[in-house]
Amino acid sequence: MALDPAGDRAPEDLTTRARIRDAAIRLFAERGIGPATIRDIAKAAGVSSGLVRHHFGSKEALRDACDAYAMDRMNRLWEQMFAEGRLADQAFMGSVHPTAMRLQNYLVRSMMDGSDAASSMFESMVEVGEQFLAAQKVESADLRAYSAVLCAMQMGVFLMHDQLSRVLGVDVRTRAGYARTSSGFVDVFSRPLITPEQAAQLHAAVDRMHVPPSDSDAQDVATEGAVHDDRRDSR
Amino acid sequence: MALDPAGDRAPEDLTTRARIRDAAIRLFAERGIGPATIRDIAKAAGVSSGLVRHHFGSKEALRDACDAYAMDRMNRLWEQMFAEGRLADQAFMGSVHPTAMRLQNYLVRSMMDGSDAASSMFESMVEVGEQFLAAQKVESADLRAYSAVLCAMQMGVFLMHDQLSRVLGVDVRTRAGYARTSSGFVDVFSRPLITPEQAAQLHAAVDRMHVPPSDSDAQDVATEGAVHDDRRDSR
DNA sequence: GTCCCCGCTACACAGCTGTGTAGTAATCTG
DNA sequence: CAGATTACTACACAGCTGTGTAGCGGGGAC
Numbered sequence A, B: 001m002a003l004d005p006a007g008d009r010a011p012e013d014l015t016t017r018a019r020i021r022d023a024a025i026r027l028f029a030e031r032g033i034g035p036a037t038i039r040d041i042a043k044a045a046g047v048s049s050g051l052v053r054h055h056f057g058s059k060e061a062l063r064d065a066c067d068a069y070a071m072d073r074m075n076r077l078w079e080q081m082f083a084e085g086r087l088a089d090q091a092f093m094g095s096v097h098p099t100a101m102r103l104q105n106y107l108v109r110s111m112m113d114g115s116d117a118a119s120s121m122f123e124s125m126v127e128v129g130e131q132f133l134a135a136q137k138v139e140s141a142d143l144r145a146y147s148a149v150l151c152a153m154q155m156g157v158f159l160m161h162d163q164l165s166r167v168l169g170v171d172v173r174t175r176a177g178y179a180r181t182s183s184g185f186v187d188v189f190s191r192p193l194i195t196p197e198q199a200a201q202l203h204a205a206v207d208r209m210h211v212p213p214s215d216s217d218a219q220d221v222a223t224e225g226a227v228h229d230d231r232r233d234s235r
Numbered sequence C: 001g002t003c004c005c006c007g008c009t010a011c012a013c014a015g016c017t018g019t020g021t022a023g024t025a026a027t028c029t030g
Numbered sequence D: 001c002a003g004a005t006t007a008c009t010a011c012a013c014a015g016c017t018g019t020g021t022a023g024c025g026g027g028g029a030c
Helices: A016-031 A038-045 A049-056 A059-083 A090-112 A116-135 A143-159 A161-168 A175-190 A196-210 B016-031 B038-045 B049-056 B059-083 B090-112 B116-135 B143-159 B161-168 B175-190 B196-210
Strands: none
Touching: A016 A038, A016 A049, A016 A059, A016 A090, A038 A049, A038 A059, A049 A059, A059 A090, A059 A116, A090 A116, A090 A143, A090 A175, A090 B161, A116 A143, A116 B161, A143 A161, A143 B143, A143 B161, A143 B175, A161 A175, A161 B090, A161 B116, A161 B143, A175 B143, A175 B196, A196 B175, B016 B038, B016 B049, B016 B059, B016 B090, B038 B049, B038 B059, B049 B059, B059 B090, B059 B116, B090 B116, B090 B143, B090 B175, B116 B143, B143 B161, B161 B175
16 A cells, blocks of 8 residues: 555556546546536546446545545655655656646645545645744744645645636646746745734734724625616626 | 525615625635536525526626626725725724625636636736836746736635635634634745745756756656555445 | 356436526506 | 516426446456
């Protein structure tokens, strides 16, 4: 199951079952869990729709299998990258990139669409991040919120890849596109965007928010003049 | 059939058309455009499903109307907040918060699900951000990528609000939850997470990525031993 | 050989989807 | 008042959805 020394590296991933799973991961990530249909997944894998059910039982079970596979695969990759120190291995990182990209895309999407498995993965990411921040002696009033927001923000880059591609003029799933987003990533994390004074001000404002001046939560500003309300024609 | 428990909001001074639109914005944001059905939207608005069509013509047109409304509304709010300088107005900000939250949630979701209108909004956000960064004299090799990633990351916090709520133990759509994510936000932007040396290293690694050592893009590491491939039973 | 399991396909079924149509009640216009 | 337009509902329809069932072909076990 884990770290099998010999014979584990079988190139027989041509298994129909694996092809279906891969197609499902791709389509789930591309369209979301709901809109991706079993028939389309079967078509993408080049099999009949009945076979999907034969192998996985149901759409929900197929999704669970995709979750389990993607999580296991990503954990392995992380292990290789960090524990085995292959982060500097350029050839390895290059060859790993498309896979990691696909898996991350799927996991993030699955997370957002409410998968229990992927959600627990998010939780552990937040915990790892929190420990990292603590080890870095980062001082924050709410380290968990810090880590959680950090994780959620990273997810955003995967979720918005269509829009990022549009804005950057290059498909972010290609190597060149990925390089640009990575560059942006490094920029974001390498320098502060607001001064300590601004941060203190904002923190104070956030604290004040806990006790609202009145019960204005019920009064909703949205009900005031809306431009598109009183159009009469519908087509 | 009204869902609102204790006269939460939206009294009857709202046009039926507006009630439908609000319900659509809520359900679209909650479930995504695809899975949110016209019948459910109608039920949430307390009308027949035919009336939704009568007022908006089609699901796509309904979505366009939601896009237009939400964008216009958000633009107004931003105008009030920034141009009219009501950012410091605590009562205003407090009353505006739930509305802005809902609209942002919808717009981000609509963006991710491929709305042209909302996508162009993302583009203008990126441009505003880029100009802001330029005005701040931020030095970056790729200011646009910087701004784009920044925007995408902010979207992530909205997209992952379910997971954030889980991890933080508080609904982030409430005032208390919003305060915690805001705190995390400030933390993220107020201090650098990586040193200039690390940043330089990473930038170098990213540059190297542009010219891969071999055509390993075709060779995919994902094809090596996968754990869940050879299970035979499916149910 | 025969048997039987397993990968796999074809087809049927109920439920839900967006959409279309017909008709009724309410409101406005003259 | 009548006449028309609008707000709104009920219902029908084709298409797609996930799921269920029956059956086919081939390869290993006996």
